[in-house]
Amino acid sequence: MEKLRIGIVGYGNVGRAVELSLRQNPDMMAAVVLTRRDPRGIRTLTPGLMASSIEEAERYASEVDVAVLCGGSATDLPVQGPAMASIFNTVDSYDNHPRIPEYFAAVDSAARRGRRTAIVSTGWDPGLFSLIRLLEEAVLPEGTDYTFWGPGVSQGHSDAVRRVEGVRDARQYTIPIEDTVARVRSGEAPSLSTRERHLRRCYVVAEEGADPGEIREKIRSMPNYFADYDTKVSFISQEEMERSHNRMPHGGFVMRAGKTADGTGHVLEFRLKLDSNPAFTASVLLAYARAAYRLHQEGAIGARTVFDVPPAHLSPKTPEEIRRSML
Template identity: 25%
Template sequence: MSKLPVAVIGAGRLGLACAEGLIDETELGLAGVVRRPGSLAPLPGRLQRFPVASHVRELEGVRAALVCVPADAVLGVARELLQARIPVVECAAFEGKALAAHHAALHEAADNHRVAAVVGAGWDPGVLPLLRGAFEMLIPRGHTALHRHPGLHLHHSAAVAAVRGVKGALAGDYRGDQGELQHYVYVELERGAELAQVQAAIAADPLFAGEVTQVFEVEHLSELEEGNGLGVVLERRGSAAHGPHQSLLLEARFDANTFSARVMLDAARKLPGLRRGAHRYTVGL
């Protein structure tokens, strides 16, 4: 089966992540990367053998495009591609009315030129709102809290490492939207240790008492020390009047560009089967 030739528009961190991902795809192929005329230097690493152009028309056989430019430039770039009858995928970070207006403009352009477009195909917007919606569907009555801690600096915690059952620990502090101090503690446990008991011991420690403290188990602290990506904690606590009090907790550490690139590739695989017009990204698109 022949691969769908895909152009990547933009050579920033997201664009390079998309291009790298396309190399390993079985259904999609990298047709080339479009970047600013003054930045046509060869691409790094494995990407060196692929063409670099200042405009998509300079690339051969492009059947789809991943728009990886700053949010304020996405609409203009996407419209030009749609006018050329090239289906697009984008992940511009708009919310509320701005997102609705952006979607409407791209839908009009895609519909007029009889091609498909996928909007919001990234981490946020994209997957994160879907996860939040799933949490709220599963627990209809309750409160949702979302904590982001990009670039959270982690340090070794002697106090936590001294807790029975803890092999090693890293901790970081983060100020919430209201200025409240929150602690994130990552522990590597000794064999046979119970996370619940360790969490209780940490919560009772005067260093953390009375403050929001999230404790998470990791397999190897060394992997966490090497990472410098995005951190997210999504929590949904039920408030039903009857029955058990349910809760859901998602803790994630990842590189946002890598995740967004994977979502954009997933959307690109679906493009050939989509009707004309713009479609908001969902996992089952």
């Protein structure tokens, strides 16, 4: 079987998780790691897998079937998404929800110039949760959507905090407000503000000499990430960070409360409980990498989202096997 050649762009938590996840996908193999860091300092987990500078990406255009972009949404992907989509077929997990339309447009333009296929904003939210929101609304048109994240570590928000000047390390926990969740599950269908749905808790290791008050204010006022939430910022040592915040659990649920035409009430719910946010995100990215390759083989050019991908394209099974075992 000819294997799909995967380029891993970025070698942080998600990049390493993608490399590991390839072991569960026998139709794929790692082709190269592309990094902003000095590639001589990269030690990959796969024997013989080479790391190279992201500046040399074009050298690998004929050696990579799909590039999986593993950078953060705050500063990495807005630059790397369009740049890589002009060279490779790509998938990413861009998760700054309000800015997805403009990100999609930038990647779409680049992918069309390069005659490539790019699937943006995969992962679990956006991604799987997005699909569930669409399905729930389609089957229950009279109703209200609710998405609750956590409790768990948000990679994108943690990355955004780490980019604040004076921050050495950080973890951000998203926590659903329990009373609010209970109201939705009861079928109440309340109207909720952003602040009524979640709390945000940030644990920060500050650089020596940095002003904690200034860091706290920059975090709390950050648009699209923290400004609309009750956000608590706590400063801790690097030792406590490594001891108490070294795992990355996450999850959440998508709910819709509404009525069918006979006036009866219904609550739909889809839940994820993840021991490792990076590991699960990597698994989703690789399923969509398979889909991106298949779409490209079918002649699809430009950017796509999870809404545009046939579910069967995610599976390594044949259509016959899927109909026989899952329908």
